[in-house]
Amino acid sequence: MAKDLIGTHSPAAHSVVSVSIGYFLQDFVDMLCNQKLHQSWELLFHHSVVIICFSVAVLVHQYIGFALVALLVEINSIFLHLRQILLMANLVHSTCYRLNSIINLGTYVVFRITTLAWMTRWLVLNRENIPLATYTVGTVGMAIMTAMNIILFYRLLRSDFLKSSREAWREKEK
Template sequence: MDGGKRSRVETFFLGSLLLWLASVCFQIMFKKQTQLLWVIAGSFFYQTSNSLIRFAHKDPLFVNTSVSLLHSSLTSASVIFILFRELLSNGPSGMFDHSQLVENTWPWAFEALSFSCGYFAYDQWDMLHYRLYNGWIPSILVHHLVLLMCFTLALYRNVTINYLILTLICELHSIFLHLRKVRRMAGIRDAKSILVKFEWFLNWVTFFVARSAPHVLITAKLIKDAHKFEKGGIELPLALFGIAGMNLLNVGLGIDLLKAFKRERKSQKTNLHHHRE
C-alpha cells in the first residue's frame, strides 16, 4: 500500500477512534454513566499487558497477538461463567426469553462487555500505531469499528447487553486463531505433527460451534422476535446491522481459514517432495 492510501486509511480509523473516545468520556463525565469506566479500565489493562509483554519480545505483531490471546481467553472464561450461572438460575427457556435478552442484563454482563469493548479500542490503536493491517479497506479495522459502534451504543442505552454477550462466545474460537499465529511465529509449521493437527481440529470445531452457529442462531432469534421490539426504536436495526456484519466477516474468515489450511498442507507436501529428492 502506498503512503498516500495508508495515510488516508489511518486518518479515517484514527479519527473514528478519537470520536469514540470523546463520546465515552462525555457519557462518563456529563451523563454520569460511571459504569462505563469499565471500558476505560479494559483499555488500560490491555495496554499495560502490551507494555509488559514488550519487555520480553519487541516484535509488535507477536506482542499484539499475545495480548489478543489474553483477551480471547479472559473473555471466553467470563462469558462461559455468565452463561453457566444464568443457566443454573433460570434455565434455558428463561434466559433466552426476548425480554431477558433485550431489556434485562445478566449479572456481570455489563462489566464483561465494557471490558471487552475497551480491548477493541486498545487493539484498534495498536494496529494503527504499528500498522499491523493489510489492504485498502482492512477487514480487522472495520470489524473493530463495527463492534465499538454496536457495543457502546448498547452500553449507553443499557439494552441488548445479553445479546451481545452471546456474540462474544466466538472468542473461544479466537483463542485458536491466535494460538495458530503464535505457533507459526515460533517456527512450528510441521503440518503433520500431532500438535498442529490437534490445533487445526480445535480451530475448525470452534469456528463452527462457537462462532458460526451462535451468530446464525442469534440472527434467526432476532428475525423471529422482530415484532417484539419497540416500533421505531434503534435496538432492532442496530442488532441486525451488527449481526449481519459479524456473519459477513465470519464468511470471510472461513474462506481465509480454508486457504491457510490448504496452504499449510501444500507446503508440507512440497517440503516432503524436496526431502525425498
C-alpha cells in the same frame, strides 16, 4: 437473562460487555499504531462494528444478554491467536499446529458460525420487540460479521486443510 436478552441483565454482565468494549478499543489502537493498514483493515473494521454494537447495548442498558451471546464467538479467538503464534514461531509443520488447526475449525463452526446464525435468527424472531434504529444497527452488524466470518472460514480451510491436501496430492504425483 437467558429468557430476556433485551432488558434483563446483572451489573456483572454489563461490566463484561463494557470491559469488552475497552479490549476492542485497545486492540484497535494497537493495530493502528503497530500494523500497516493493508494488513489490519479487516480487523479494524470488525472491531469498529463490535464497538458500535456493544456501545449501543452498554449506553441504553439493553441487549446486554445479546452482547454476551456474541462474546461466545471470542472462544474461537483463542485458537485463532494460537494459530498466529505458531505461524510466527514457524511451527506450521508441527503436530501442535495441526492439532490447533483441527480444534480451531471445530470451535469456529460451533462458536462463530452457529452463534452468528442463532443471533441472526433471534433478531428476525424478535423484530417486533426491537426499535427500528436498534434493529437496523443489529442486522447490519450481523450481516457484516457473517460475511467476514464466512470469508475467514474459507481462508482457514484453504490455508490449513485444502492447501495441505493439494500438496499431498502433488507429492503422490511425483
